[in-house]
Amino acid sequence: MFLRVDKLQIELPAPAQQDVNAASALQELLGGKYGEMSTLGNYLFQSFNFRSKSKLRPFYSLVAAITAEELGHVELVSNGVSMLANGPDEPGADTVGPTDITGAPFEMMKDARLAAGFLSHGGGAVPIDSNGLSWNKDFVTTTGNVIFDLLHNFHLECGARLHKLRVYETLSDPTGREVCGYLLVRGSVHAHAYALALKQITGVEIEKMLPTPNIPLANIPESQKYLEEGSHRRLYTFSPEDYREVAGIWGNGEMALPDDPPGELEVVEGMPEGGKIQELVGEPSAFTPDYAPEEMYEIATKLYKASR
Amino acid sequence: MFLRVDKLQIELPAPAQQDVNAASALQELLGGKYGEMSTLGNYLFQSFNFRSKSKLRPFYSLVAAITAEELGHVELVSNGVSMLANGPDEPGADTVGPTDITGAPFEMMKDARLAAGFLSHGGGAVPIDSNGLSWNKDFVTTTGNVIFDLLHNFHLECGARLHKLRVYETLSDPTGREVCGYLLVRGSVHAHAYALALKQITGVEIEKMLPTPNIPLANIPESQKYLEEGSHRRLYTFSPEDYREVAGIWGNGEMALPDDPPGELEVVEGMPEGGKIQELVGEPSAFTPDYAPEEMYEIATKLYKASR
Amino acid sequence: MFLRVDKLQIELPAPAQQDVNAASALQELLGGKYGEMSTLGNYLFQSFNFRSKSKLRPFYSLVAAITAEELGHVELVSNGVSMLANGPDEPGADTVGPTDITGAPFEMMKDARLAAGFLSHGGGAVPIDSNGLSWNKDFVTTTGNVIFDLLHNFHLECGARLHKLRVYETLSDPTGREVCGYLLVRGSVHAHAYALALKQITGVEIEKMLPTPNIPLANIPESQKYLEEGSHRRLYTFSPEDYREVAGIWGNGEMALPDDPPGELEVVEGMPEGGKIQELVGEPSAFTPDYAPEEMYEIATKLYKASR
């Protein structure tokens, strides 16, 4: 089972301006082969399909716990996408009076790289990559063979790191860069964790291959605050009570990777503190949340009061 | 953010026997157009993309809370699929000695309807439908228009109900039938909830269209215990603290649907008690968790102890 | 614009028995690369995209008129598919009393080759091929170059003929065989027509390549009555008043192909007489048209009377 908390893993800075192509670039980290839907999908189904769970508890718990974090990564990238696609919130924009739609108010959208992002989703995120292609089951490897699945996951996290770096290099807006800066740190934790798991079973010190690509996180300004608070040394259980056995793999005296700020690896029960979710103020002329939403707001207010 | 709990929403009965084609039928409820990946994917992205959240809190919370429950539905169907594909757990089967793979031990799998289920996934669940086709973004509608998205969701839950009923009709095994019996009850709650939300905004008593198809749950033996405990009247927040505003929609003196056991609708904070997850004992000859897994078990045991 | 007539191009014999795998085989002729959706899709879009229509009227009219016939072919194959999937009509089967769905009444469907045919479509036809894969735009060639598009169409009709022959060879049921027998005759007309069009422009006697594959229709018993009535010599305009210019290509003293019954080619304005559409009696236990449809029938009867 899963519980949901109405927060993002970090609070994202507001976008400097609307940039739908930047939003489309960020989609690579959502629905691409090496995006967050893929890390989520792999670990989700691997954890469902895990064999001999009780005998292999620490390995099962590792995959299961990271799955829950990946859900939040999907959420984080999705929020980044819709924030970039819609631009900075303009308070009150969703309560304008009669809206004129006759002057082709969204003409620029016909030249947007992925026009369906507006036409179909009103600027929202969907599980597609930066070329508009759907995430799909070909991105999921779940064989039931523990060593192979872990090796796959290690490769997946390295690929995800490369893609985050490249997306980062295309973005000048603070929103998207923050998404990348944070996920680079957390992705490194996952790559490191799968490496340690593989080392436990096979004896191969595969964590020495990290970081791949070989650029230290110290080079990414947006990653610094997360490194400083030690995020790269923490594995969260993302559970009220379960998955503590990950400490058999992440811990045990293992230390941070040489390129990163030093210190011992630690398991944190539960989740990070998190940050506020963007409001995403509606745009009546785009029919979000509606063309003439006032009455809807009134009803919602009444229901809200009734719920307390 | 999301948290994970190492339980299923209900405990599933063990399968009577291995039945890979039944597992494939059940996949329709996992990766089909009207399956759980679709309900999950729609609500997940709708909640991420929701506009003017603060002004429309009860509606946002409804979609957000149900998303979390759908994650558990994806988990439940996935467990059902792998249980059927693998048959009843045989304790100790994963610690047999040298395994002979030369006598075509899985010859029957070449005639299984979806042979890749064994070849690629070792009997595990993946996001495909009953014909083996991938779940994909075409199954996600997230327009940002609140009325339309709710209408879509109402239709989606009715379609999901029809598909659950038909899958149920193809299964004689208790595992798959229990999955259907439970999900029929919970799906009815979601259809009802979206209907009430629509009624609040539009005044149309669309809940009077329920149940669609027009068969009462009373006809499904496997649904009875859930009806008796009042599951059809409960909407869970699936959150430690958030989404309580759903009570503005689910509550307010609204009553159970006429066909179901009577009573007032109620919001339950948190999640149901849940049940144990199946062990899924490995099968070394299928390389799950490995061909000769003994050493791996030993390592895991050591790590497990180290983690406590 | 298009008009619809509530008839099939021929009346199909009732299926001898339900055979869902035969229905799935027939799907190749509906949604496969060389199926009727493909001939339809190619000619439909080619006719929409046709350049310099007025200067090239006979060629435009040829593609446009055949498009309309292909719509009826899609309809014919679809009817064949659903007839085979559902078996012979049992009058009154759709008015049975309370239906018990608890005994896994459709268990056999979990072993059907394409189980989603039942689970999702209740035995209905959809635009997929015999392996369950979707028809898609990759099957449409519309370049705007008249010679190339005609050459493509000639090749397409030859490929369609080969696929019809092979599907025919897998079917013992009269319904599916009649579909093939009729479409073989009509497909031959289209191949012949495109060949004549190409010959007019290029001088190449490409019609001498017919029939491809080189089996005369005389060998197919189910095709005989259509040959006898001269269907192989007739091109219909499938229009109340338009497309008569096809006579510039189909006509002009050209004769039937050597393997077929001799005679001059002729253009027929309008459409063939056609035959009755199968009733497809519903099955309440499969929720078609509904679980308890009696009230629905009453309403329909009332509305029907009101409409006269």
Place this chain on the structure above:
Amino acid sequence: MFLRVDKLQIELPAPAQQDVNAASALQELLGGKYGEMSTLGNYLFQSFNFRSKSKLRPFYSLVAAITAEELGHVELVSNGVSMLANGPDEPGADTVGPTDITGAPFEMMKDARLAAGFLSHGGGAVPIDSNGLSWNKDFVTTTGNVIFDLLHNFHLECGARLHKLRVYETLSDPTGREVCGYLLVRGSVHAHAYALALKQITGVEIEKMLPTPNIPLANIPESQKYLEEGSHRRLYTFSPEDYREVAGIWGNGEMALPDDPPGELEVVEGMPEGGKIQELVGEPSAFTPDYAPEEMYEIATKLYKASR
């Protein structure tokens, strides 16, 4: 069976200029999830697969008749797409002398959003959406359950309306705007008709949810002439003689929707008067209809004369 008439449902104004990205935006209404191929595909296969047709005649006829209209909508959008992609007709452009192709005459096409529109289709329409992705069977729902299929169709028409509105907002060219303006009116008729059908069976006044999105057609200048002539009150049978039973649903004293010009709903046998199809003058340098088409024109002229 289907007949074809060599006219569009309305005559489209010529495009002001070539705008391939506008053409690509319009593709959303052709091959997108909520585009005309989808409405067509759903109703086409639902009508083929309809159960107990004779007992449910008015409902069957409704779906069957609307199918035929949708064919014309696919045609209308396709014409709009190719007109925008090719720009205003230049008489005689298809009879220029020797054409030089060496100076990269279509260099601008490499920057067009969907370059394959030129490279593969010479500016023609194909069944793809505004991101270039194929229409496919995932967009077709045909379950055989009448209430559910009607509910799906109602939702589909509302979604189609939203998409038309958004595409309209991106277009400044008269051709594309006219397509949207007309289809908004006709789509409203279909949504209304499915709502009335559902109301007849379930008693739920779901038509009160219309219009969704909640913008009156009065706000769309391009829709006015169609409203004035009462198009929003007319359901055509699109058949020489069949489907008159739709009058049991559309009629019966039901009135136009409150936002639209008032009046009683009426069934019109046959089809609207329609308008001329655009010539789409060829472009020899793009090999449409050919590189040096003069001889082809001569041949066509001769054949045309021979056909009279």
Place this chain on the structure above:
Amino acid sequence: MFLRVDKLQIELPAPAQQDVNAASALQELLGGKYGEMSTLGNYLFQSFNFRSKSKLRPFYSLVAAITAEELGHVELVSNGVSMLANGPDEPGADTVGPTDITGAPFEMMKDARLAAGFLSHGGGAVPIDSNGLSWNKDFVTTTGNVIFDLLHNFHLECGARLHKLRVYETLSDPTGREVCGYLLVRGSVHAHAYALALKQITGVEIEKMLPTPNIPLANIPESQKYLEEGSHRRLYTFSPEDYREVAGIWGNGEMALPDDPPGELEVVEGMPEGGKIQELVGEPSAFTPDYAPEEMYEIATKLYKASR
């Protein structure tokens, strides 16, 4: 550039009998995510896209040379598929007299798991997996980052090994088992080679993870003759003169893996001796090579003589 030699890498034993479902299982090794089209496609495009080739010659040559071998693997699996689908060659079967196709001679094909294999391909191989789904670009990783691409390739070969083992376990026929037995040996060479390349760059002894899955090839009877001849120690350049620089990676005193027969690794210039390609005698009743092929044979004979 590529040259072709009219031989298989090994001679395959004739199939014991026709087994279309075994052929479909073997398709997993052709068009599946971890099949030979994938190893080919990855190395083909990686070698095309390789950066700074001259500075990284041994790594470039490794990928380029293995690509050429993979082409032969695609060929080998394809031959295995068509041999199993068609059964043992019956000399003269392609010169039978008049063939009767009216008695549903291929009725069994409608129940074959992947019926299109017969309907569309006459028993031939195509780039699909064991569920009939297409190979596609999602299976190709080519990032241009050398370490990551090599890591991906290492993981890919391990995954390919697991899939070969599982396919092997479903096959009792000698043809398919020989394909697996040989490819297991050659795939191990590739996994080993990529591991050594990674070790050279990163220092990580990742080859110690081999074999994955952890079953020695000694357990596979069909692999023994290849092990005995030392195939597991040989890397071929598959080139008349190029790619010798692979000796910097495969060689250098490195030894066979511990589980395999001992010995030093060696680079072999050129290719293995190879074996005869199966004749695949035609079946006129399936229209292969034609319905009445005698005349075609005569023409071919005449042309053959003319060519000498």
Place this chain on the structure above:
Amino acid sequence: MFLRVDKLQIELPAPAQQDVNAASALQELLGGKYGEMSTLGNYLFQSFNFRSKSKLRPFYSLVAAITAEELGHVELVSNGVSMLANGPDEPGADTVGPTDITGAPFEMMKDARLAAGFLSHGGGAVPIDSNGLSWNKDFVTTTGNVIFDLLHNFHLECGARLHKLRVYETLSDPTGREVCGYLLVRGSVHAHAYALALKQITGVEIEKMLPTPNIPLANIPESQKYLEEGSHRRLYTFSPEDYREVAGIWGNGEMALPDDPPGELEVVEGMPEGGKIQELVGEPSAFTPDYAPEEMYEIATKLYKASR
């Protein structure tokens, strides 16, 4: 089996400048329906699946030999794509010192038509078309019927010619134009060869339909040097010793097509001389071949020396 030679079929001129959209246009000739992956895939699988090879040797050899040439075409287009995507080689660019990635150095890539080309492939080629869609099995026709497969191939080569012409018209850069100019000549050879094969079997002089489209190669400046050296009259066996029987079809006194420079057709054993492959200098800031590649170069140099 296949051998590889480290050369392109021709040496390509360096690109004048980086032009990622031109690279994307050229992708149509790589992964599009009528691109080189398609010609390759069709002939590859047709040759694998060929029936009664010994009786039909010249036809088999024709398809088999052209397959090998197509591999080199895929290579040529791929090189063209990556050259255009990356621009002219800058010697030493891959050995720059510390690289700063923080200033959004690839911001322009977020506006590139197919951004994943950079994000995922670092400017490399992949099997997709100009809209970013994957090559797939729907582009492969292999029925086993010799006449039909040859007819398909003839149509395929004509379609490929049209697509090459249109891509050529969008490119001003010398690299892409040279790719087109050369492939137009070689594609004409293949169309001609399939036409002659068809003529031998059917007697139809289908080669008289060439060239389609009807523009002589004399109009394409980049094709001239290849015409002058007689490339249009040469069919290579692309084999050390096999496939000489193609001389029964290509030869026999047949002459060049009327539009091309006159002369007799000739079979050339082996392959053309070929040209140098572009270096594709890496870009450390894009992580190709790596972020800090110096050590990797050193290792490679050492290994290179060890290999000699």
